[in-house]
Amino acid sequence: MTNIGQLEDTDIDIAIDEGEAGERRATELANRLRLVAAEDPLLAQDLVEGLIVALDRAMGGTIRDHLDGPALGVADKVLSDPEQVR
Incomplete structure (x- = not known):
């Protein structure tokens, strides 16, 4: 018997809908x-802050409408900093 190792979800090529594909990409990014x-x-924090700013721009300034809890608090902090939003 051949040992093929551990398979990851991303190793299996199956048809998935666009929503599932987006969820998988988001999970991989996380x-x-x-x-x-x-x-x-510190690098991770910079990346997250940059991502928040970029998503807010792409969403026409509405990223806060899609967040709650600690994520909303971080977005509020990042987006209220003029140095970050430039």
Whole structure:
């Protein structure tokens, strides 16, 4: 018997709808951010803040409408800083 190792969800090529594909991409991004945070927390924080600013621009300034809890607090902090929003 051949040992093929561990399979990841991304190793399996199956048809998925666009919503599921987006969810998988978001999960992969979150996992990569966690890896960066483990190595360099300040870099991870900069990446998250930049992502919040870019998403807010892309969404016409409505990112806050899609967040709640701690995520909303972080977005409010980042987007109220003129240095970040430039």
